[in-house]
Amino acid sequence: xxxxxxxxxxxxxxxxxxxxxxxxxxxxxxxxxxxxxxxxxxxxxxxxxxxxxxxxxxxxxxxxxxxxxxxxxxxxxxxxxxxxxxxxxxxxxxxxxxxxxxxxxxxxxxxxxxxxxxxxxxxxxxxxxxxxxxxxxx
Amino acid sequence: xxxxxxxxxxxxxxxxxxxxxxxxxxxxxxxxxxxxxxxxxxxxxxxxxxxxxxxxxxxxxxxxxxxxxxxxxxxxxxxxxxxxxxxxxxxxxxxxxxxxxxxxxxxxxxxxxxxxxxxxxxxxxxxxxxxxxxxxxxxxxxxxxxxxxxxxxxxxxxxxxxxxxxxxxxxxxxxxxxxxxxxxxxxxxxxxxxxxxxxxxxxxxxxxxxxxxxxxxxxxxxxxxxxxxxxxxxxxxxxxxxxxxxxxxxxxxxxxxxxxxxxxxxxxxxxxxxxxxxxxxxxxxxxxxxxxxxxxxxxxxxxx
Numbered sequence: 001x002x003x004x005x006x007x008x009x010x011x012x013x014x015x016x017x018x019x020x021x022x023x024x025x026x027x028x029x030x031x032x033x034x035x036x037x038x039x040x041x042x043x044x045x046x047x048x049x050x051x052x053x054x055x056x057x058x059x060x061x062x063x064x065x066x067x068x069x070x071x072x073x074x075x076x077x078x079x080x081x082x083x084x085x086x087x088x089x090x091x092x093x094x095x096x097x098x099x100x101x102x103x104x105x106x107x108x109x110x111x112x113x114x115x116x117x118x119x120x121x122x123x124x125x126x127x128x129x130x131x132x133x134x135x136x137x138x
Numbered sequence: 139x140x141x142x143x144x145x146x147x148x149x150x151x152x153x154x155x156x157x158x159x160x161x162x163x164x165x166x167x168x169x170x171x172x173x174x175x176x177x178x179x180x181x182x183x184x185x186x187x188x189x190x191x192x193x194x195x196x197x198x199x200x201x202x203x204x205x206x207x208x209x210x211x212x213x214x215x216x217x218x219x220x221x222x223x224x225x226x227x228x229x230x231x232x233x234x235x236x237x238x239x240x241x242x243x244x245x246x247x248x249x250x251x252x253x254x255x256x257x258x259x260x261x262x263x264x265x266x267x268x269x270x271x272x273x274x275x276x277x278x279x280x281x282x283x284x285x286x287x288x289x290x291x292x293x294x295x296x297x298x299x300x301x302x303x304x305x306x307x308x309x310x311x312x313x314x315x316x317x318x319x320x321x322x323x324x325x326x327x328x329x330x331x332x333x334x335x336x337x338x339x340x341x342x343x344x345x346x347x348x349x350x351x352x353x354x355x356x357x358x359x360x361x362x363x364x365x366x367x368x369x370x371x372x373x374x375x376x377x378x379x380x381x382x383x384x385x386x387x388x389x390x391x392x393x394x395x396x397x398x399x400x401x402x403x404x405x406x407x408x409x410x411x412x413x414x415x416x417x418x419x420x421x422x423x424x425x426x427x428x429x430x431x432x433x434x435x436x437x438x439x440x441x442x
Contacts (some may be wrong), residue, residue: 105242105243105265106244107243107262111222131247132244132245133265134265136330
């Protein structure tokens with residue numbers, strides 16, 4: 001399958017297979033007007049399969065979130081057809097409005113307009129907890 | 139402007155300062171009688187709690203301040219659907235400090251994020267109850283003369299018992315504290331308490347189902363009630379509620395200077411016959427609650 005080469009843009013690579021669409025929604029790529037390609041189940045030397053997102057523009061993205069999805073994801077910035085940087089996003093300290101607290105006793109379950117916010121409480125085990133009730137994110 | 143939502147919001151030094159202040163209030167209450175004159179405490183109690191509410195109110199009155207508020211959700215705008223955030227903003231216009239009890243976990247944090255005055259968490263569901271923990275710490279300090287180098291037994295509902303979770307967190311920051319966790323299998327401490335508090339702090343602890351077996355090693359015995367309101371199944375509550383009942387014969391092996399604490403209210407887990415034993419501290423503990431809340435109110439209002 002052929003996808004056009006990016007001149008200026010972002011390639012998010014090594015996304016766990018099957019999670020590309022989820023990431024597309026989290027990053028709100030549907031709100032962009034530039035070309036965006038989702039490649040699913042691309043062959044991967046390390047994992048067998050992977051997903052890739054290609055965005056044909058260098059834009060501000062909430063890249064912190066990628067670290068939460070998977071620390072092996074890479075973010076490649078392309079300028080003038082050349083890769084100018086390749087990074088593994090760090091685990092974000094806080095995740096807002098993405099994961100939802102499932103605890104029925106949490107105030108977020110009663111007050112629907114409250115933003116769901118999770119904080120990183122254990123970086124080694126990648127544990128996030130709801131700031132309101134301390135329930136662990138699943 | 140600071141709030142107190144979780145006991146972990148306070149450093150060990152701040153807790154020690156609060157305890158020292160409370161002890162000074164106990165020694166000379168007249169010195170503090172006008173410290174909060176013209177200040178108002180709003181007690182926003184969305185669920186009933188006689189003891190905590192009266193403790194906060196009497197604390198503010200003894201500091202020369204006054205009290206406004208409500209004692210159940212039905213008599214507040216919550217019954218009309220007002221959010222906690224809006225209530226906190228509105229009450230900020232009338233009062234100088236808020237004490238909030240709410241059945242939903244995290245509600246006092248939401249209030250603190252939206253109020254322009256300090257908020258004290260007076261209990262949010264089964265989650266946090268930091269002023270109870272301060273009360274417990276003051277009581278242990280006054281009874282034992284120290285907060286480290288002791289064996290503390292926690293007995294009863296260690297799963298839903300938020301007072302136990304907070305006490306474990308607070309006491310594990312002091313040197314030489316060992317815990318004995320006494321509960322039936324179904325009411326053992328939850329995983330997050332075990333990993334985030336006990337294992338993270340490296341404190342020594344062991345778990346047992348036998349109060350009798352643990353008794354001889356304890357310096358402090360913290361009894362808890364199996365709380366009906368925390369159970370979804372009535373059958374589970376009935377099955378577990380009488381698991382541990384402290385009677386005089388169970389104290390046979392106890393140390394002569396054991397301190398028995400209980401956050402109250404008790405149902406039947408401590409026999410009234412124990413009340414006459416000098417080792418029973420739970421009514422002195424209630425009184426300590428008022429003094430530590432006085433110290434806390436002063437701290438958050440930045441009153442010297």
